[in-house]
Amino acid sequence: xxxxxxxxxxxxxxxxxxxxxxxxxxxxxxxxxxxxxxxxxxxxxxxxxxxxxxxxxxxxxxxxxxxxxxxxxxxxxxxxxxxxxxxxxxxxxxxxxxxxxxxxxxxxxxxxxxxxxxxxxxxxxxxxxxxxxxxxxxxxxxxxxxxxxxxxxxxxxxxxxxxxxxxxxxxxxxxxxxxxxxxxxxxxxxxxxxxxxxxxxxxxxxxxxxxxxxxxxxxxxxxxxxxxxxxxxxxxxxxxxxxxxxxxxxxxxxxxxxxxxxxxxxxxxxxxxxxxxxxxxxxxxxxxxxxxxxxxxxxxxxxxxxxxxxxxxxxxxxxxxxxxxxxxxxxxxxxxxxxxxxxxxxxxxxxxxxxxxxxxxxxxxxxxxxxxxxxxxxxxxxxxxxxxxxxxxxxxxxxxxxxxxxxxxxxxxxxxxxxxxxxxxxxxxxxxxxxxxxxxxxxxxxxxxxxxxxxxxxxxxxxxxxxxxxxxxxxxxxxxxxxxxxxxxxxxxxxxxxxxxxxxxxxxxxxxxxxxxxxxxxxxxxxxxxxxxxxxxxxxxxxxxxxxxxxxxxxxxxxxxxxxxxxxxxxxxxxxxxxxxxxxxxxxxxxxxxxxxxxxxxxxxxxxxxxxxxxxxxxxxxxxxxxxxxxxxxxxxxxxxxxxxxxxxxxxxxxxxxxxxxxxxxxxxxxxxxxxxxxxxxxxxxxxxxxxxxxxxxxxxxxxxxxxxxx
DNA sequence: GTAGGGTTAG
Numbered sequence: 244x245x246x247x248x249x250x251x252x253x254x255x256x257x258x259x260x261x262x263x264x265x266x267x268x269x270x271x272x273x274x275x276x277x278x279x280x281x282x283x284x285x286x287x288x289x290x291x292x293x294x295x296x297x298x299x300x301x302x303x304x305x306x307x308x309x310x311x312x313x314x315x316x317x318x319x320x321x322x323x324x325x326x327x328x329x330x331x332x333x334x335x336x337x338x339x340x341x342x343x344x345x346x347x348x349x350x351x352x353x354x355x356x357x358x359x360x361x362x363x364x365x366x367x368x369x370x371x372x373x374x375x376x377x378x379x380x381x382x383x384x385x386x387x388x389x390x391x392x393x394x395x396x397x398x399x400x401x402x403x404x405x406x407x408x409x410x411x412x413x414x415x416x417x418x419x420x421x422x423x424x425x426x427x428x429x430x431x432x433x434x435x436x437x438x439x440x441x442x443x444x445x446x447x448x449x450x451x452x453x454x455x456x457x458x459x460x461x462x463x464x465x466x467x468x469x470x471x472x473x474x475x476x477x478x479x480x481x482x483x484x485x486x487x488x489x490x491x492x493x494x495x496x497x498x499x500x501x502x503x504x505x506x507x508x509x510x511x512x513x514x515x516x517x518x519x520x521x522x523x524x525x526x527x528x529x530x531x532x533x534x535x536x537x538x539x540x541x542x543x544x545x546x547x548x549x550x551x552x553x554x555x556x557x558x559x560x561x562x563x564x565x566x567x568x569x570x571x572x573x574x575x576x577x578x579x580x581x582x583x584x585x586x587x588x589x590x591x592x593x594x595x596x597x598x599x600x601x602x603x604x605x606x607x608x609x610x611x612x613x614x615x616x617x618x619x620x621x622x623x624x625x626x627x628x629x630x631x632x633x634x635x636x637x638x639x640x641x642x643x644x645x646x647x648x649x650x651x652x653x654x655x656x657x658x659x660x661x662x663x664x665x666x667x668x669x670x671x672x673x674x675x676x677x678x679x680x681x682x683x684x685x686x687x688x689x690x691x692x693x694x695x696x697x698x699x700x701x702x703x704x705x706x707x708x709x710x711x712x713x714x715x716x717x718x719x720x721x722x723x724x725x726x727x728x729x730x731x732x733x734x735x736x737x738x739x740x741x742x743x744x745x746x747x748x749x750x751x752x753x754x755x756x757x758x759x760x761x762x763x764x765x766x767x768x769x770x771x772x773x774x775x776x777x778x779x780x781x782x783x784x785x786x787x788x789x790x791x792x793x794x795x796x797x798x799x800x801x802x803x804x805x806x807x808x809x810x811x812x813x814x815x816x817x818x819x820x821x822x823x824x825x826x827x828x829x830x831x832x833x834x835x836x837x838x839x840x841x842x843x844x845x846x847x848x849x850x851x852x853x854x855x856x857x858x859x860x861x862x863x864x865x866x867x868x869x870x871x872x873x874x875x876x877x878x879x880x881x882x883x884x885x886x887x888x889x890x891x892x893x894x895x896x897x898x899x900x901x902x903x904x905x906x907x908x909x910x911x912x913x914x915x916x917x918x919x920x921x922x923x924x925x926x927x928x929x930x931x932x933x934x935x936x937x938x939x940x941x942x943x944x945x946x947x948x949x950x951x952x953x954x
Numbered sequence: 955g956t957a958g959g960g961t962t963a964g
Contacts, residue, residue: 319955323955345955348955348956349955352955352956379956380956381955381956382956383956384956384957385955385956387957388956388957414956415957416956416957417956417957418957419956419957419958420956420957420958422957422958423957423958445957445958446958447957447958448957448958449958450957450958450959451957451958452958453958454958454959480958481959482958482959483958483959484959485958485959485960486958486959486960488959488960489959489960489961492960515959516960517959517960518959518960519960520959520960520961521959521960521961522960523960523961524960524961546960547961548960548961549960549961550961551960551961551962552960552961553961554961555961555962556961558962581961581962582962583961583962584961584962585962586961586962586963587961587962589963590962590963617962617963618962618963619962619963620963621963621964622962622963622964624963624964625963625964647963647964648964649963649964650963650964651964652963652964653963653964654964655964656964657964682964684964685964687964688964
């Protein structure tokens, strides 16, 4: 570590005029039949260390005129070329008796470019100062760039002091690298202060400032600075535009995106591959998927980032199947995915329940030495958990070297979804023990864990701890979890009181959670009141109607059920169609309620009939109270039979060998009757069945479900 | 011989 005092700036600065000037290298060599231009020419075309060593040897032997200059050139090659060798550079440097400033800068630059530690470049820097040289406008940017790369803010600040003392702070290169240092270390105010301090600023300074704001999570500020830049009569170039576009992506502001696109056209900013990628990303993040596709197709040049941008953008828009289609297209072109691609693919798998493909990615990562760092590891944990393989998720999680808040949260949310509330909570305490701070999302996991297993007191305590101990502000999701927790536990009055005391306006999810609790506990009166709140907030959606009609049906109030149905018709409210997915041999099959479009639909429905017959023999009786209609019991039963998860399960039964576990993902909540049916199937057909509904997992085995019928 | 760029997580 560099201590500011260890660099004797005072001595250097005050005594620089009288500092001992190193003797000049031996210019008068007796033996100079080697032509200097020839050596320099050979160096220019040099492509390997082997070749370089030959040149070096011949120079030592023949000692041409200006040996120092030639050594300097050789050093540049060793220290800076991709074919170079820093060890060789170091010993070569040591062989130069009296290095000049340029030579010092070269060795410092060499080590600051590639070394994982700062020590080495700082060592040469100190030596240079001891020699009586002052840092110049080249020295400091080299050092500062290394500090930025290694996030070494302490050392960087010490260098900053030198910049001030030497007056180099106002050099635009020094200033820009200083700004970048503070930006990557998160000190955005320091960046702005440096920018404001002196009038020496160019397009790079503006771009660095904009990028700093964008990366620190202040995209609005970034755009503000961009507009100011226009007022100062500067025109953005490709680099500035890329940064501005990424700020716009973060804002998700399509109007702004169009304005920037127009700016690009009007100012003839070149559409290089960076700008193209940034545009594709911006259109996706701002929601114009079609235009993003169009741009992508028209791009004259595409690289891996272009593909990653479109894949991750689609994932972010919830277009998981499309994302996988693009991934396949990319593979068909012979392009190898990198870690960023695979994170997007894993995310799609997680959402589609595509376990087979997810496993393939896991293998691919292992085989191809893909950087299995935080991003990939966390995405794997999430994928396994969301695909129903909680044990695999835990295995990946346990094997991870560096776990962060994302890893812990993924695992906690995973446990919560699988109804393993105690595991989730014990992992949460482990997290605090090892000193990883939870954030808002962690608490969503913790609170939903409590809710799924009915740990009311635990939940209340964690909710309070959130602000008291961790200084996190509860958001609407956290209030939602609490309403859910209290409501399910039957504490409906407390839940309603809780909603009244919320500092945020309750949204549809909050009222929906309470209404759901009314359904579980058969509270008709309260339900009616809540349903009205919900209908005010979203009259066009079916949630309130469906829950209300279920509540009436449970109370056998068929006339009210009919009224709700009429009203739905009158207001043209469409029911969200139930949809279930099952993956077989890497292909995701999708079923809607009553779907007959599947090629094997006939077999599937025949299987379903057979299943129901067998279950009835085993004592199953259909529970029809959750069906909307007041129609003959038989017909209701028929409606139930067509629920999408049953189609998916029947398809799984006829398409896989006995005892293969079935994994189904459903977009809505599982209804009571389907839950019972699935329990029966797991026993009668001896199948493990894992169903993920919109809230959580149900592991069916031997006639029982992991949720203990509490969901 | 110096500086600013796009894509990734719960």
